[in-house]
Amino acid sequence: MDVRDGLLYTDEHEWLRVEGDTATVGITAYAADQLGDVVFVELPALGRSLRRAEAFGVVESVKAVSDLFAPVDGEVVEVNQALVGKPELLNSDPYGEGWIARVRLAEPASDGEGLKDADAYRRMIGA
DSSP states (O other): OOOOTTOEEOTTSEEEEEETTEEEEEEOHHHHHHHOSEEEEEOOOTTOEEOTTSEEEEEEESSOEEEEEOSSOEEEEEEOTHHHHOTTHHHHOTTTTTOOEEEEESOGGGTTTTOBOHHHHHHHHTO
């Protein structure tokens, strides 16, 4: 299973790439595989304040509907509009073109608290 080094991961299978005071958020390849073919993504609103562990969007696949959970506190500063017309990007390129949102971190110094590194995430999913 594709787990990328250099990212942080949640128990709910979201990934986080921190760059300065901003983080890009998406779902993992494992999550995309478990969901099956993604047919719809509900993106968060620009400017929305997120609290860690709260639902901020929805991914709908042929198998299930799953909430997206915020890995950090912050404000949504960009969403991936490409997912509106091509939700399957979550399956084909979850760590690249399939990113979901960019968040300005409320507390950049604590961005990794409670998150897993790639090795810990691999252990969690048995990869």
